[in-house]
Amino acid sequence: MAIDQDDPREPQSWVQERFATGALEYPVPARSNRIDFTFGALTLVSLTLLAISGSVLTLYYTPTPLAAHDSVRYMITGVPLVALLRSVHVWSASAALAFVFAHLIAVFWRRGFRRPREGLWWTGVLLLALVFGLAFTGTVLRADQEGIEALAHATVGAGMAGPLGAPLRGDFTPSSAVLTRLYGLHIAVLPLALFALLGIHLWLIRHLGVSAPHDKVVPFRAHLRLLGGLALILTALATILALVLPAELLTAGVPGYEVTKPFWPFLWLYAAENLFGIPGMLIAPGLLFGFLALVPVADRADGRAARLTRAAGVLLFLLMLAAIAYAALAPAQPHLGMAM
């Protein structure tokens, strides 16, 4: 039962009085305790694990092309705690991407983008792009063969982006390598943008509420206990996975060759590049993010447009899954004119 903070007869605990924990008593739909309503929070937990483990990794990482790989190697072979945290970092990245997609699918399916939650959806789409950006730049930083191949793709992509991509071109400035600039993106620019967007996203959730009927409500505190439980279990799982299946490192990258496949969340892009060459690298994400941006515009009320939007979304999702499966099973293939 909610405590009326203004009622002098209500007893308040020491903590409640000083830290305004009574503010957590606001009502949320009881349905928000269902597992499909927790994916967003689990993404946030994964991002928190990434931030904590990543902060430690920055103390050991050298963001220069010739020393980066050696520094990652040292993390694995030289410092047990850092080796463990690096593995937690990699597993948390996988978890963040898996949960953000699960969250996207759940919200899409329950049409949580409809008025007045369009802003919530669009900030979520931008957050998805940022999470992809963080995963991509993180891959490059390893400076192993996979990282060097990802870097080659970034440089080509930057070349096609015109002036916008200039900071990621090798000849932008002689004072810093592209890898060093990507490091700046990974640890500062993208996290700051993510933090700002996340703030807006959470603000909108607080004020617009989740897209579920409010016929039966529970205090947010009760929902928070569930999320706390899930956060603890996710942290435990990431730690156990880091111990049992530690993150690997390939040999130092040799530029000009493509012999590896990318991190699993990028396999659909790899498949698109297999099929359509360099334009595929732009068409596939353009199609996904273009569709996601238009969803709230296309599906406003029940009717033909709503049915079509849902069908298109399901088709796009199945295509992505098929592309991931194809890329995972097909033999590695070089792109961008690289050798194999």
Place this chain on the structure above:
Amino acid sequence: MTSNTHFVTFRARLTAFTMRSLIVVGVALAVPATAHAHDEGILKLVSRTLVVGDSVTVMGTKFSKRSSLRLVVVGLGGRFELTEATTDSVGSFTLRVLIPADAPIGAYRLVALADDGDEAAALDVALMSARASADSVEHAPATEPTDQPLALERATSPLVTWGAVGLALIALGLGAPLLRERTLSE
């Protein structure tokens, strides 16, 4: 005209605008990127740590056939023209170049420039003095690329391993009752 008609007209215009934007974006994405006038190549060095005043063998492959390239090193210490190279009938070259003795040591990029001034290939390198090079551990020579993970001897410590196991168990022990509480309350 009623306000409702205005609204319907506005929505129709908005839909038309959205459709036009979609077509423009679609066409822009479908148009393949402009092809380069020259091929992107691969530069290879035995070591990416170069000694100033010393000579080094530079190999190039997959460049445009029978084309001219200029090899330069570019870094904070300046820009140094090394030599010109001409590729053979398969787009390769091998030549020995002298690293200028007056080049300041530091991080550089070895760049192959095509006729039009575009970068055809680049490689991050470090310039060192002969003395520093002799004192330092030689950087691992460039190997053949592979997708196999390194067989590294991982640093382990019983304190870290058992500490992590303990923390994971505590987290599971604290988290599971909170989930159970939610199941009971349903």
